Amino acid sequence: MTRKHKVSRWLAALLTGALLLGMLAACQSTQATTTAPTTKADATEANKTDAPSTDKEPIVIGGLAPLTGGVSVYGIASDNGTQLAIEEINAAGGINGRQIKYIVLDEQGDAEQAVTAYDRLVNEHNIVALIGDVTSTPSIAVAQRAARDGLPMIAPTATAADVTLQGKNVFRVCFLDPDQGRTMADFAKNNLKVTKAAVIHNASDDYSVGLAEAFIAQAKELGIEIVSEQTYVQDDKDFRTQLTTIAAAKPDVLYAPDYYGTDILILNQAKDAGLDVPLLGGDGWDGILTQTAADNPKEADGSYFTNHYATSDESPIVQDFLKAFEAKYNEVPISFSALGYDAAKIMAAAIERAGSTDKDAIVKALNETDYDGVTGHITFDENGDPLKPISIIEVVDGAYKLITKIDIER
Amino acid sequence: MLFFVQLINGLQLGAIYALVALGYTMVYGIVKLINFAHGDLMMVGAYLSLFLYTSGLPLYFALPLAIIGTSVMGVLIERVAYRPLRNASRLSALITAIGISLLLQNSFMILFSSTPRRFPSVSEHLPVFVLGTNRISFMALLTVLFAVGLMLLLTAFVHGTRMGKAMRAVSEDMRAAQLMGINVNRIISMTFAIGSALAAFAAILYGFSFQQIDPYMGAMPGIKAFIAAVLGGIGILPGAMLGGFLLGIIESLTKAVMPAGYTQLADAVVFLVLILVLLFKPSGLLGQPMREKV
Structure with a gap:
């Protein structure tokens, strides 16, 4: 018994030690992330001193993005695009002879941290305009503050409708969720000549629901019959039952708007269930080729999805962007990077046209935006949402191919 | 005909639940421990199979190796985490099992990231049965046959x-x-070894059926297999099998019958079944209170 007691005491001591270590590690990591923004900002400042110097003071533009945390992959991608655009503008002489000083703070995808970071940008750094935020929830929180301050704000990638409804000074570069669903229905009717469609979507995800609802509404408007509508929930892996029901309804196409990790499962299980029709999707499909089987890279062939831009787009502005981005970061930019790039270019152009850093003047100039960007020709509607083309991509021979561009109708 | 196909879909899902449930029920029968880490052992089995298979080893060599590896892992977990607590209260052992479950999930997430990985597909190489307008994949039948075969083998063994x-x-x-x-420790180790091997079998069938694995893949099937074990009568081998198949069929048919927008109720129905069983026949469908249990 005594030996046993000793052993358990040892175990207890070990466990306590491990726990303490864990807590220490946790403290350190939070410290590291809170200091990260400043080092990032410092790095940006250091860059600027190396840049061609002008006598005039730099224009300070703020940025917000989740550079760490669960959605950091999007934050980093978007910020990389923005950084590239700012670098190009500064190298070309800046805005009306003034360099841009871009200060980006990390908000870890969290609305409260985003608001704190926003206050820091405004109070400590006196920014004249804001590029961000990246994901929808923090963007809405920040947009409320920016609306109160009248600060010109442009969100590169936040798709929720509410973001730009906070104020007249809030703009965005990406299209909204319903735009994609409607456009895909148009494409199905006009280009694919579809008469019967089926829909399967993730009922526990706003993005998936938003696209599906818009698709169904527009399809009915256009006279496409929705022969079956099925749902599933987050983390489901088994779609056989729903797909069997859909196969029995004999649709011409299946609209499956989700992220590519789930889309590939639906794609494969649809084939197993005897459903040999093209699958249609939204920008969540961008990346599906990372999921195809090593021995069958063409398994996603014949699927169509809506996207912000296509790397196969031959237009010089897209190709120049691809070249510059790959030279700087050594990777192919995802659409978040293209949107971050366009956001910075649009904001810089607006400040240039305004001829001053006056908030109202910049907002007025933003409203008059007429810009040819990587993600298409962009003007803004009365809400600050972009009117731009949506790219339709087809997977052909295991590669994304741009089929057509369709202008948003809203 | 459609109903029949949906029944097969349910059986395929149920076979996987049943195999995992067999492990739950065996361990419970012997040490009266609900091993909540059992679903995660299935995840371990899936990753082992994937890595061994993609490392270039032939299929007939890689998969048995993965099954043995998972067995060793199961025995190791028992040796390190459960055996020291054998005379402790059952609650302590239960909480340890939950701890092991979280430990496995999170260490696999750190090691291999939470990005889902693609499992090799074999269905192109297998025949397909055409039933009117519907198709039944050979994989579905194979899965069901495997599960029933293993259950019979296990019963014969016991x-x-x-x-x-x-x-x-x-x-x-x-x-x-x-x-x-009787060397009790050896018997318990063997129980864990067999249970884990069955989980690895389930993992391989799961991988071939759904073609995607991630560190959290074991959580939901683990819980459903537990319900299956309770439904059939925990501690009873044919009960686990019956419970697994019933659960798979209930889940599939609920999804098939529910109108659009309500298919997600399938999980709720499954958990409702657990509540009903616990209310009206706590010893399970095949349970006879206080009889032999293995």
């Missing part, structure tokens, strides 16, 4: 061999079995 007899003895009265000269 009732027909000396080792099986020893297992039944330990399950009935551990202390008396020890006094009769």
Whole structure:
């Protein structure tokens, strides 16, 4: 018994030690992330001193993005695009002879941290305009503050409708969720000549629901019959039952708007269930080729999805962007990077046209935006949402191919 | 015809639940522990199979190796985490099992990231049965056959061999079995080894059926397999099998019958089944209170 007691005491001591270590590690990591923004900002400042110097003071533009945390992959991608655009503008002489000083703070995808970071940008750094935020929830929180301050704000990638409804000074570069669903229905009717469609979507995800609802509404408007509508929930892996029901309804196409990790499962299980029709999707499909089987890279062939831009787009502005981005970061930019790039270019152009850093003047100039960007020709509607083309991509021979561009109708 | 196809879909899902449930029920029968880490052992099995298979080893060599590896992992977990707590309260052991489950999930997430990985597909190489307008994949039938075959094999083992007899003895009265000269520790290790091997089998069938694995893949099937074990009568081998198949069919048919927008109720129905069983027949469908349990 005594030996046993000793052993358990040892175990207890070990466990306590491990726990303490864990807590220490946790403290350190939070410290590291809170200091990260400043080092990032410092790095940006250091860059600027190396840049061609002008006598005039730099224009300070703020940025917000989740550079760490669960959605950091999007934050980093978007910020990389923005950084590239700012670098190009500064190298070309800046805005009306003034360099841009871009200060980006990390908000870890969290609305409260985003608001704190926003206050820091405004109070400590006196920014004249804001590029961000990246994901929808923090963007809405920040947009409320920016609306109160009248600060010109442009969100590169936040798709929720509410973001730009906070104020007249809030703009965005990406299209909204319903735009994609409607456009895909148009494409199905006009280009694919579809008469019967089926829909399967993730009922526990706003993005998936938003696209599906818009698709169904527009399809009915256009006279496409929705022969079956099925749902599933987050983390489901088994779609056989729903797909069997859909196969029995004999649709011409299946609209499956989700992220590519789930889309590939639906794609494969649809084939197993005897459903040999093209699958249609939204920008969540961008990346599906990372999921195809090593021995069958063409398994996603014949699927169509809506996207912000296509790397196969031959237009010089897209190709120049691809070249510059790959030279700087050594990777192919995802659409978040293209949107971050366009956001910075649009904001810089607006400040240039305004001829001053006056908030109202910049907002007025933003409203008059007429810009040819990587993600298409962009003007803004009365809400600050972009009117731009949506790219339709087809997977052909295991590669994304741009089929057509369709202008948003809203 | 559509109904029949949906039934097959349910059986395929149920076969996987059943295999995992067999492990739950065996471990419970012997040590009266609900091993909540059992679903995560299935995840371990899936990753092992994927890595061994993609490392270039032939299929017939890679998969048995993965099954053995998962077995060793199961035995190791018992040795390190459960054996020191054998005489502690059952609640302590249960909480440890939950701890092991979280440990496995999170260490696999750190090691291999939470990005889902693609499992190799074999269905192109297998024949497909065409039933009117619907298709039934050979994989579905294979999965069901495998599950039933393994259950029969296990039952034969438990009732027909000396080792099986020893297992039944330990399950009935551990202390008396020890006094009769049975090496209880060895029997328990073996139970965990067999249970984990079955989880690895389930993982391979899951991988081939759904073609995607991630560190959290074991959580939901683990819980449903537990419900299956309770439904059939925990501690009873054919009960686990019956429970697994019933659950798979209930889940599939609920999804098939529910109108659009309500298919997600399938999980709710499954959990409702658990509540009903616990209310009206707590010993399970095949349960006879206080009889032999293995």
